[in-house]
Structure formats: C-alpha cells, structure tokens
Amino acid sequence: AQSVTQLDSQVPVFEEAPVELRCNYSSSVSVYLFWYVQYPNQGLQLLLKYLSGSTLVESINGFEAEFNKSQTSFHLRKPSVHISDTAEYFCAVSYGGGNMLTFGGGTRLMVKP
Amino acid sequence: GAVVSQHPSWVICKSGTSVKIECRSLDFQATTMFWYRQFPKQSLMLMATSNEGSKATYEQGVEKDKFLINHASLTLSTLTVTSAHPEDSSFYICSARDRTSSWSRTQYFGPGTRLLVL
Numbered sequence: 001a002q003s004v005t006q007l008d009s010q011v012p013v014f015e016e017a018p019v020e021l022r023c024n025y026s027s028s029v030s031v032y033l034f035w036y037v038q039y040p041n042q043g044l045q046l047l048l049k050y051l052s053g054s055t056l057v058e059s060i061n062g063f064e065a066e067f068n069k070s071q072t073s074f075h076l077r078k079p080s081v082h083i084s085d086t087a088e089y090f091c092a093v094s095y096g097g098g099n100m101l102t103f104g105g106g107t108r109l110m111v112k113p
Numbered sequence: 114g115a116v117v118s119q120h121p122s123w124v125i126c127k128s129g130t131s132v133k134i135e136c137r138s139l140d141f142q143a144t145t146m147f148w149y150r151q152f153p154k155q156s157l158m159l160m161a162t163s164n165e166g167s168k169a170t171y172e173q174g175v176e177k178d179k180f181l182i183n184h185a186s187l188t189l190s191t192l193t194v195t196s197a198h199p200e201d202s203s204f205y206i207c208s209a210r211d212r213t214s215s216w217s218r219t220q221y222f223g224p225g226t227r228l229l230v231l
Contacts, residue, residue, distance in 0.1 A: 032218045043119070043206050044157075044222040051217055090156065094218035099145065101220055105156045 002027050002095045006104035014112050015083055021076040021107045023065075023091030032094040033074040034101065035065055039087045047089070050074065061085075086111045114140050117209050119223035126197055127231055134192045134226045136207030142187035143209035147220060148180070151204045163190050187212065197230045204228075 003026045013019045025031060032051050036044040048059040055067040065076045074091060091104040116139040126132050136146060144165050149157040161177075163169040163184035171177045179201075181193040190209075194201050204227050208220035 034219070036222070041225070041227070043117075043224040044208075046115075046219065046221065049217070049219060099162060099218075100147075100159060101218070103156045108154075 002093070002102055004091055004093050004102050004104040006089075006091055006107045008107050009105065010108045010110065012110045012112060013081055016080045018079050019077065019081050019085075019109065021089050021091075021109065023074045023076065023104055025072050025074070025091075025093045025095075025102075027072070027095055029096045031096075033065070033067060034092040034094075035059075035063070035074070035076050036090045036092060037087045038090065038106075044090060047076075081109070081111045083111050083113060085109060115211060115221040116140055117207065117221050117223040119205075119207055119226050121226060122224060123227050123229075125229045125231065128198050129196055132194045132197055132228060134194075134205055134207075134228075136190045136192070136209070136223050138188045138209040138211075138221070141209075141211045141213070141221075143190075144187065144212045144215065145210045146184055146190040147208045147210075148182060148190075148192050149206045149208065151206060151225075153204075157206060160192075194228065197228070199230045202228055202230045 005024045007022045034049045035047040037047045038044045048057045050067045058064045063078045089107050092101040118137045120135045148160045160175045161169045161171045163182045169182035184190040206225040208222045
C-alpha cells in the first residue's frame with residue numbers, strides 16, 4: 001500500500017532557528033506532493049505544492065520544499081522560524097494522478113522564544 | 114481565492130439525534146469534494162469522496178448509512194451523521210477540488226466542524 005511517512009511527530013525549535021520537517025513517500029510512480037499547515041481548531045491550509053518542473057518550491061511565508069525523486073522525499077524547510085509558525089504540518093501525496101490524497105501522520109512544530 | 118466554508122463550526126447534540134454539516138466552495142466550482150475525520154493529535158482519515166450528481170464513494174470501514182453524503186450542486190456537499198452516538202464525536206473536515214484545475218489534484222480545505230455527542 002502506498003504511504004506517506006513523517007518521521008518526526010514533534011519538532012521543538014527556538015525562534016529564528018532553521019527547521020526541517022521530513023516527509024518520505026513509498027512509491028516512485030508519478031506523484032504530486034503537498035504540504036498543508038493546520039493551526040489549532042482550524043482546517044488545513046495549503047502551504048506549497050510540487051506538480052512538475054523545478055524541484056524546489058516555495059511558499060509566500062518563507063517555507064520551501066524540495067522534491068527528491070531518488071530519495072522519495074519532500075522535506076519542508078525554513079531558514080528562520082517565528083513563533084507564529086507553531087502549528088501542525090501535514091505532508092500529502094497524490095499517487096499516479098489518482099483522486100485521493102494520502103496524508104502523513106503530521107509533525108507538530110513548536111517554536112519557543 | 115479557493116475558499117471553502119463549513120457550517121456549523123461547532124455542534125453539540127444529544128445521542129440519537131442527526132446532525133447535518135454543510136461544505137461550500139465559495140469562489141469556485143467543485144466537481145469533487147472529500148470528507149475527512151480527524152481525531153485529536155492524529156492525521157486526517159478520508160471517509161468518503163463525493164462527486165456532484167452521483168453517489169459518494171465510501172472508504173472501507175465507513176458506514177454509508179451512518180454518514181449520509183449528498184453533493185447536490187457544484188458548490189455544496191452535505192454530511193449527515195445519523196443517530197449520532199458519543200463515539201461519533203470528532204472533528205470533521207471537508208475539502209474541495211476546483212473543477213478548472215482538477216488535474217493538479219489540489220484540495221482546498223474547510224475550517225472543520227467539531228461535533229460533540231452527549
């Protein structure tokens with residue numbers, strides 16, 4: 001079965017430090033890749049996505065993710081985090097152009113002052 | 114753009130009653146909508162996929178008679194939890210895919226509905 005793995009359930013980090021949230025997927029078939037962010041008691045907001053083209057994609061608030069086909073990874077990074085980045089982050093994959101998104105288990109980013 | 118709303122945001126009901134949750138795409142047409150359930154500190158679990166004008170496709174283990182889904186128009190899908198019981202208490206989230214960019218498989222999510230069954 002196709003799966004998405006987010007290795008870290010929680011990532012504590014100090015404000016202004018860099019962070020990487022890891023995401024690996026299980027298959028090398030064609031994929032569309034997404035990162036969503038969820039703030040407490042809210043739905044998910046699309047952060048960024050990779051569909052094709054450049055393997056490095058960026059969001060408007062300083063996050064970036066790189067699609068690595070050989071390592072089947074799509075890690076999310078930010079060079080300097082803010083307190084307001086504290087949230088749950090979900091990696092999601094659409095396999096082979098299928099209808100569904102398969103979600104990872106989520107990573108709770110906790111930014112400390 | 115690509116805003117999805119859900120109503121209500123919170124609902125508390127007695128055991129045995131039915132609860133309807135609405136999911137609307139506000140600024141786009143959605144041929145496909147999805148309903149998820151999320152337990153505390155867990156990821157999203159897909160319950161069903163609904164296509165406008167046709168019956169919903171339920172995931173394994175989801176009771177279709179318990180969770181009735183109607184996708185009557187390109188901007189509205191409803192989830193009705195029938196004869197709700199305390200174990201149905203959860204956070205229900207819908208998402209929608211823009212008809213004009215369905216090739217991208219991008220889903221836009223609503224803010225969620227928290228259901229508490231007493």
